[in-house]
Amino acid sequence: MKSILIDDEVMAIEILKKLCSKVKELEVVATFSNAIDAIKYLNSNQVDLIFLDIHMPDFSGFDFVKTLKNPTNVVVTTSEKDFALEAFEHDFIIDFLVKPLSKSRFIKAIQKTKIQREVPQLKNDFSEENTLLDVLYANVNRRLIKIDIPSINLVEANGDYINVKTSKKNYVIHSTLKKIENKLPSNLFVKVHRSYLINIKKIIDIQDNSVLIEKEIIPVSRINKPELLRRLNLL
Amino acid sequence: MEKANLSYLKKLAAGDLDFEEKIIVFIKLEFPQEKKRYQKHFESKEFTKAAADVHKIKHKISVLDLKKNHNLATQHEQNLKNSNTDLASEFDAVLEGMTAFINQL
Numbered sequence: 001m002k003s004i005l006i007d008d009e010v011m012a013i014e015i016l017k018k019l020c021s022k023v024k025e026l027e028v029v030a031t032f033s034n035a036i037d038a039i040k041y042l043n044s045n046q047v048d049l050i051f052l053d054i055h056m057p058d059f060s061g062f063d064f065v066k067t068l069k070n071p072t073n074v075v076v077t078t079s080e081k082d083f084a085l086e087a088f089e090h091d092f093i094i095d096f097l098v099k100p101l102s103k104s105r106f107i108k109a110i111q112k113t114k115i116q117r118e119v120p121q122l123k124n125d126f127s128e129e130n131t132l133l134d135v136l137y138a139n140v141n142r143r144l145i146k147i148d149i150p151s152i153n154l155v156e157a158n159g160d161y162i163n164v165k166t167s168k169k170n171y172v173i174h175s176t177l178k179k180i181e182n183k184l185p186s187n188l189f190v191k192v193h194r195s196y197l198i199n200i201k202k203i204i205d206i207q208d209n210s211v212l213i214e215k216e217i218i219p220v221s222r223i224n225k226p227e228l229l230r231r232l233n234l235l
Numbered sequence: 236m237e238k239a240n241l242s243y244l245k246k247l248a249a250g251d252l253d254f255e256e257k258i259i260v261f262i263k264l265e266f267p268q269e270k271k272r273y274q275k276h277f278e279s280k281e282f283t284k285a286a287a288d289v290h291k292i293k294h295k296i297s298v299l300d301l302k303k304n305h306n307l308a309t310q311h312e313q314n315l316k317n318s319n320t321d322l323a324s325e326f327d328a329v330l331e332g333m334t335a336f337i338n339q340l
Contacts, residue, residue, distance in 0.1 A: 011261040012294060018247065018254055055290050079293040080309075100243055100297040 005031040007053035035064035054078040157195040192220045239299035239336035286315035
């Protein structure tokens with residue numbers, strides 16, 4: 001796998017080079033101290049994997065990812081684990097390594113990359129089906145309203161009704177938490193309390209027995225907390 | 236006070252002394268520059284830039300295995316983003332401790 005390394009810290013580049021040297025399939029073809037030079041390089045060169053520092057002056061790693069045109073796997077490296085959730089919003093980012101990098105965690109990221117490289121065809125085959133699965137039709141005031149599933153932040157039980165909350169709109173639907181739980185993708189939604197289902201991707205932070213989703217603090221019950229933690233990409 | 240050490244570096248190097256030496260050279264080269272940049276931004280009250288400098292220094296802090304100081308730096312970085320300088324003295328002490336350690340490498 002042809003790889004490039006982007007980090008404005010020379011020490012970080014050297015550590016990455018050392019780790020890459022331990023994986024025989026990896027070939028570091030170039031290193032860059034800023035994202036702009038990497039963009040110029042990628043305009044005329046194709047690589048399989050990019051190790052990218054998020055926190056760089058002038059042009060951040062996230063800005064860089066937005067410029068990527070060809071599907072390229074990106075592994076983010078940063079000293080800040082709070083960037084993890086934002087990182088996974090980007091399609092190309094397949095893993096997130098917190099500095100200082102460890103060999104075992106680095107190897108795991110490479111394994112993820114290998115798996116990712118093997119499944120693109122599979123992803124295409126299912127893309128149409130996935131589009132249909134991404135929406136939910138719910139009866140709201142006698143109309144079937146289309147709700148985009150990934151946009152759902154959380155679902156709250158409220159007596160005979162449920163509140164489906166998205167960033168833009170809330171829907172009050174005559175249904176139960178159990179019913180909607182069965183309709184939502186289990187890889188995206190997790191029950192954190194008898195009255196709450198949450199979208200894992202929308203979690204901003206977790207503190208003690210609550211999670212923050214947008215500006216809303218959602219309780220996490222003792223019974224549901226282990227499952228929530230199991231589903232997160234914890235270090 | 237937490238003491239810096241090279242255990243992370245030695246584990247990563249796994250006996251590769253050239254690599255160890257190379258990283259130490261880069262620490263000696265980059266850390267004083269990062270520290271100077273932070274102090275300049277802090278003194279001129281450019282706290283957002285100072286926070287970014289602290290973020291950069293955090294990697295050196297973690298490479299020198301200073302876990303508690305890393306937490307302090309994270310808090311100081313967050314504070315600076317809100318122009319709060321409460322942890323400045325404590326962070327200065329961390330920088331001085333690192334400087335002393337790096338100078339004797």
